[in-house]
Amino acid sequence: MIFGKQTVPADSSADELISVSLKTLIDLARPAAGVKLKHSAIRSGQSGGYVSRFKGRGMEFEEARVYQSGDDIRSIDWRVTARTGEPHTKMFREERERPVFISVDDRPAMHFATRGVFKSVLAAKLAGLLAWAAQHHGDRIGGQIFTGDVCRELKPQNGKHAVLRFLNAISFNSLEGAVGQAQAEIKDASTITLEHVLARLIQHARPGSLVYIISDFRGINDQTETYLAKLSRHCEVVLVFVYDPLESHLPEKGRYRFTDDERDVVVDTGDRQRLLKYQQHFTRRLHQLEQIAKKLGLAFIQCSTTDDPIQRLR
Numbered sequence: 170m171i172f173g174k175q176t177v178p179a180d181s182s183a184d185e186l187i188s189v190s191l192k193t194l195i196d197l198a199r200p201a202a203g204v205k206l207k208h209s210a211i212r213s214g215q216s217g218g219y220v221s222r223f224k225g226r227g228m229e230f231e232e233a234r235v236y237q238s239g240d241d242i243r244s245i246d247w248r249v250t251a252r253t254g255e256p257h258t259k260m261f262r263e264e265r266e267r268p269v270f271i272s273v274d275d276r277p278a279m280h281f282a283t284r285g286v287f288k289s290v291l292a293a294k295l296a297g298l299l300a301w302a303a304q305h306h307g308d309r310i311g312g313q314i315f316t317g318d319v320c321r322e323l324k325p326q327n328g329k330h331a332v333l334r335f336l337n338a339i340s341f342n343s344l345e346g347a348v349g350q351a352q353a354e355i356k357d358a359s360t361i362t363l364e365h366v367l368a369r370l371i372q373h374a375r376p377g378s379l380v381y382i383i384s385d386f387r388g389i390n391d392q393t394e395t396y397l398a399k400l401s402r403h404c405e406v407v408l409v410f411v412y413d414p415l416e417s418h419l420p421e422k423g424r425y426r427f428t429d430d431e432r433d434v435v436v437d438t439g440d441r442q443r444l445l446k447y448q449q450h451f452t453r454r455l456h457q458l459e460q461i462a463k464k465l466g467l468a469f470i471q472c473s474t475t476d477d478p479i480q481r482l483r
Contacts, residue, residue, distance in 0.1 A: 188290065203483055204299070206269065236255075244258050268379070273292050273383050274366075288474055295472065309331065310335055317361060322373045374403075377404065406467045412473060
């Protein structure tokens with residue numbers, strides 16, 4: 170069981186388990202064609218059906234026409250109605266492009282796996298698929314990459330160049346070289362938290378954006394929920410929860426060593442109280458995420474390090 174940088178032979182197959190190359194992300198363009206950027210929000214069971222404030226792509230007024238049965242009364246053009254004496258409805262034209270903003274967690278805890286690929290690799294592939302899917306749909310692509318001490322944003326732009334710019338930033342072998350491309354950056358001696366990240370998302374994600382947050386959501390708390398509520402008032406938000414199977418359930422018997430090449434931790438799963446506490450910690454985080462998504466009407470996707478990211482998004 171490895172936490173952090175894995176000490177394995179330097180071959181390409183092993184490398185692909187712990188890091189992701191730019192070529193791998195570029196090769197996701199073809200399978201991404203089958204990914205739809207439309208997700209069902211979790212409905213709240215307490216207040217009935219959730220009515221999203223998000224209206225899809227940006228809407229631009231086109232004309233007013235005579236009211237027809239079934240039209241939304243909130244779209245009635247009262248000025249034209251008063252002038253003509255006959256009810257008229259405002260008609261809107263969908264803007265061709267919509268900003269898609271993808272936030273990718275690359276903090277130290279994401280560099281972990283016991284099977285499949287590192288959580289950081291899975292997050293990068295999910296982000297790559299979503300970026301290519303947005304480009305296929307004619308949307309503008311931008312994003313945010315945050316590590317333990319740096320948070321960077323790239324302004325949404327259209328075209329293949331925007332996708333490649335974003336993929337270059339999230340590919341782990343070139344992340345540090347992406348500084349010059351970033352639109353904004355924080356460097357802090359303290360650890361970047363989800364609160365920092367979401368506060369910046371509120372500033373950088375334009376109203377009407379489709380926002381994906383790909384993370385293991387470590388450090389989620391009441392303040393992050395408040396920020397998510399603010400963000401969801403003007404954007405469609407999708408939470409993508411990335412986890413390793415061992416995080417959800419430790420084996421019942423045995424002693425397991427974890428290392429980040431600097432520190433070692435030995436976990437004895439024969440200690441029933443410690444085992445229960447470990448599993449409850451993960452369950453609480455998952456339950457909290459599900460409840461926030463349900464309360465705010467957000468889409469929520471779970472993805473294990475052993476899952477096929479293409480199938481999960483489809």
